[in-house]
Amino acid sequence: MKNFLLILPLFTLVSLSQEDTRYIQARDLMVNSQIAARGISDPATLQAMRKVPRHLFVPARYAAEAYSDRPLPIGYNQTISQPFIVAYMTELARPARGKKALEIGTGSGYQAAVLAEIVDTVCTIEIVPELALESETRLRLLGYRNILTRYGDGYQGWPEHAPFDIILVTAAADHIPQPLKDQLAEGGRLIMPVGNPATIQQLIVLTKRKGKITEQRLEAVRFVPLRRLK
Ligand code: SAH
Numbered sequence: 001m002k003n004f005l006l007i008l009p010l011f012t013l014v015s016l017s018q019e020d021t022r023y024i025q026a027r028d029l030m031v032n033s034q035i036a037a038r039g040i041s042d043p044a045t046l047q048a049m050r051k052v053p054r055h056l057f058v059p060a061r062y063a064a065e066a067y068s069d070r071p072l073p074i075g076y077n078q079t080i081s082q083p084f085i086v087a088y089m090t091e092l093a094r095p096a097r098g099k100k101a102l103e104i105g106t107g108s109g110y111q112a113a114v115l116a117e118i119v120d121t122v123c124t125i126e127i128v129p130e131l132a133l134e135s136e137t138r139l140r141l142l143g144y145r146n147i148l149t150r151y152g153d154g155y156q157g158w159p160e161h162a163p164f165d166i167i168l169v170t171a172a173a174d175h176i177p178q179p180l181k182d183q184l185a186e187g188g189r190l191i192m193p194v195g196n197p198a199t200i201q202q203l204i205v206l207t208k209r210k211g212k213i214t215e216q217r218l219e220a221v222r223f224v225p226l227r228r229l230k
Helices: 002-036 043-051 060-065 083-092 110-116 129-141 178-182
Strands: 072-075 078-080 100-104 121-126 147-151 164-169 184-195 201-209 212-221
Touching: 002 043, 002 083, 043 083, 043 110, 060 072, 072 129, 083 110, 083 184, 083 201, 083 212, 100 110, 110 121, 110 129, 110 147, 110 164, 121 129, 129 147, 178 184
Parallel strands: 100 121, 100 164, 121 147, 164 184
Antiparallel strands: 072 078, 184 201, 201 212
């Protein structure tokens, strides 16, 4: 019995580290073949995508598919975005040390974690209470101390922590909420899918310079709709 007890933790450790190696390889392959190969070149973004354990952000039954080239269900009719889209939005945001980011639509917490690898602080808001609680717990367990989570309607932003150098909206609407434009810092960038929330949208980048906002329209994308609290 004594031997058995000694062996068991050792065995668990060995099998855990083998699993880790498998996931690290899967992550490298994901970054090389889906992300770098498609033109993402920001070193900080690539490094963050290599580091964040995406398989721990999806339901356990999807862990084996966590590094495949597609979005995955996370429950409550919501999805974790395709890895390329996460990397693309991260690079567009121009993340760097010293910056503060706001994310609307925490979902699994994956995009928040990727940003948090690079910027100083990430504030993130989720409207589905169960997802807000799950992602908060997950991010805490994974040791992300620079992410502030909140349950609520992100349409209003998070005025107490504004202004933000980066605002990422990971749900679609037919317009960009005015409170988010107002909470964008000087020199800040806001990235959001805008268009018909039920079908297809266009990725929009807003930049604020000397208080003036300019708009850039990019690729067609498909996100879940931005909901409103009744
Ligand atoms: N960024 C997430 C995936 C986004 S899916 C990830 O990395 O996993 C879009 C998320 O936005 C969903 O979880 C949805 O519940 C949430 N959402 C929709 N409308 C919202 C709103 N008004 N405020 C905050 N979150 C919202």
